[in-house]
Amino acid sequence: MRQAEELRDAVEAYLRSVVFAPxxxxxxxxxxxxxxxxxKRIRPVLCLAVVEAxxxxxxxxxxxxxxxxxxxxxxxxxxxxxxxxxDSERRGRPSSHVAFGDGPALLAGDALLAEAIRLAVTYDxxxxxxxxxxxxxxxxxxxxxxxxxxxxxxVELHRLKTGRLFAASIGLGLRVARVADPDQAPWREFGEEIxxxxxxxxxxxxxxxxxxxxxxxxxxxxxxxxxxxARTALDAVSGDTSVLRELADSVAFRTG
Amino acid sequence: MRQAEELRDAVEAYLRSVVFAPxxxxxxxxxxxxxxxxxKRIRPVLCLAVVEAxxxxxxxxxxxxxxxxxxxxxxxxxxxxxxxxxDSERRGRPSSHVAFGDGPALLAGDALLAEAIRLAVTYDxxxxxxxxxxxxxxxxxxxxxxxxxxxxxxVELHRLKTGRLFAASIGLGLRVARVADPDQAPWREFGEEIxxxxxxxxxxxxxxxxxxxxxxxxxxxxxxxxxxxARTALDAVSGDTSVLRELADSVAFRTG
Numbered sequence: 448m449r450q451a452e453e454l455r456d457a458v459e460a461y462l463r464s465v466v467f468a469p470x471x472x473x474x475x476x477x478x479x480x481x482x483x484x485x486x487k488r489i490r491p492v493l494c495l496a497v498v499e500a501x502x503x504x505x506x507x508x509x510x511x512x513x514x515x516x517x518x519x520x521x522x523x524x525x526x527x528x529x530x531x532x533x534d535s536e537r538r539g540r541p542s543s544h545v546a547f548g549d550g551p552a553l554l555a556g557d558a559l560l561a562e563a564i565r566l567a568v569t570y571d572x573x574x575x576x577x578x579x580x581x582x583x584x585x586x587x588x589x590x591x592x593x594x595x596x597x598x599x600x601x602v603e604l605h606r607l608k609t610g611r612l613f614a615a616s617i618g619l620g621l622r623v624a625r626v627a628d629p630d631q632a633p634w635r636e637f638g639e640e641i642x643x644x645x646x647x648x649x650x651x652x653x654x655x656x657x658x659x660x661x662x663x664x665x666x667x668x669x670x671x672x673x674x675x676x677a678r679t680a681l682d683a684v685s686g687d688t689s690v691l692r693e694l695a696d697s698v699a700f701r702t703g
Numbered sequence: 704m705r706q707a708e709e710l711r712d713a714v715e716a717y718l719r720s721v722v723f724a725p726x727x728x729x730x731x732x733x734x735x736x737x738x739x740x741x742x743k744r745i746r747p748v749l750c751l752a753v754v755e756a757x758x759x760x761x762x763x764x765x766x767x768x769x770x771x772x773x774x775x776x777x778x779x780x781x782x783x784x785x786x787x788x789x790d791s792e793r794r795g796r797p798s799s800h801v802a803f804g805d806g807p808a809l810l811a812g813d814a815l816l817a818e819a820i821r822l823a824v825t826y827d828x829x830x831x832x833x834x835x836x837x838x839x840x841x842x843x844x845x846x847x848x849x850x851x852x853x854x855x856x857x858v859e860l861h862r863l864k865t866g867r868l869f870a871a872s873i874g875l876g877l878r879v880a881r882v883a884d885p886d887q888a889p890w891r892e893f894g895e896e897i898x899x900x901x902x903x904x905x906x907x908x909x910x911x912x913x914x915x916x917x918x919x920x921x922x923x924x925x926x927x928x929x930x931x932x933a934r935t936a937l938d939a940v941s942g943d944t945s946v947l948r949e950l951a952d953s954v955a956f957r958t959g
Binding site for chain 1: 723724726727728729730777781784785786787800805806807808809810812813814816817818820821824826827829832833836837839840841843844845846847848850851863867
């Protein structure tokens with residue numbers, strides 16, 4: 448079993464090696480800029496950890512893992528645009544539209560989504576593309592709610608905006624490792640819970656969302672309960688889930 | 704053989720019947736608004752005409768045809784945004800960002816691209832998704848050139864921004880009808896030429912692009928030559944290509 452850090456290194460190396468469509472020309476710089484911005488790669492690492500825990504080959508999972516990170520990055524680039532959150536910084540650097548201009552950033556986001564699909568379609572399994580694109584649509588729907596229905600159900604908003612791509616990270620790993628459908632349930636439950644956990648902790652760190660509506664101890668309990676359910680889900684899984692448990696802990700106790 | 708007008712009706716009916724991801728919620732209105740804006744549906748009609756000329760079932764081609772129209776519509780919605788062309792009208796109506804706001808229009812464009820992939824992946828043929836997404840990337844690269852390299856090679860720009868999705872309209876039709884790879888060449892040549900033809904005529908009608916750089920008779924000759932090469936390509940195709948010839952004529956002689 449590779450440790451989480453090794454999986455992360457594999458993701459980084461693979462992302463650097465991805466060849467983008469030559470027709471993008473110099474727009475490629477904007478794609479690489481946003482991809483190389485030092486994120487935690489939690490989605491692709493989760494995907495690869497599932498592949499390995501389920502008995503698959505980590506190398507075989509790399510295109511799916513990278514596709515997840517590209518979809519995530521596409522969403523960040525578009526969310527940062529003036530049309531949406533108008534954030535001028537992302538992880539301590541100028542966001543894409545500040546570095547390259549609004550038009551190129553918009554197109555870079557579009558291209559990241561299209562390149563994600565191109566990676567996902569390298570598998571001989573249409574279900575991989577389907578699951579990725581359905582999660583993407585849920586994420587877009589979540590972002591739409593976020594800008595139009597600020598008083599809506601926050602747990603549902605998180606499930607759409609963040610949870611579904613987390614769930615797809617687990618789902619794509621299962622499909623790469625060819626885990627039979629009837630055996631996927633506990634893994635997928637783990638995916639749902641870790642997505643919720645990630646977003647609740649995010650709100651705690653940012654002091655917004657759920658953290659602005661509920662008392663601190665209640666938010667902390669939401670997170671603890673999700674972490675507990677994530678661990679329980681893994682109890683029903685056969686295979687070495689040590690790395691997945693470690694990842695769940697790192698999400699639960701992260702500080703940034 | 705169905706006539707072009709019948710194919711167009713089939714496309715319209717199918718587009719109205721497409722069920723979008725429920726997670727999009729009310730954003731669906733923005734997708735439908737842009738899809739129902741009365742375009743000529745030239746890409747999906749070309750796709751279906753190829754399916755039928757090559758001996759396939761028109762009904763089987765409808766998801767691919769619709770996917771092409773969704774990709775085209777995604778590109779229009781994003782191109783109209785203030786970040787790019789900042790066009791407030793599209794086909795005599797307020798453009799998406801004027802009707803719904805910049806943020807929703809951005810997300811609607813993203814969702815149209817993702818929904819196009821969802822339609823393309825309903826086929827048990829990864830090559831359909833691959834060809835669609837590669838054409839999409841070329842189109843994005845073309846748009847990037849358009850905003851960053853105004854003095855560049857216009858024929859190459861058109862090939863990327865418009866030609867590749869036209870070529871994919873033919874290509875997807877061939878794949879739906881399961882035309883063997885060695886037999887695809889003349890069809891694909893037709894696709895290249897009709898894409899070029901469409902854009903040259905577009906420039907003539909708008910008085911920009913090639914029409915602003917070359918004398919009128921030279922631009923007209925470019926169009927005539929492309930139309931002639933498109934017809935010649937069809938001569939090498941077995942099957943009833945009458946509808947495709949009619950479509951080529953309607954592109955060559957269109958007035959709006």
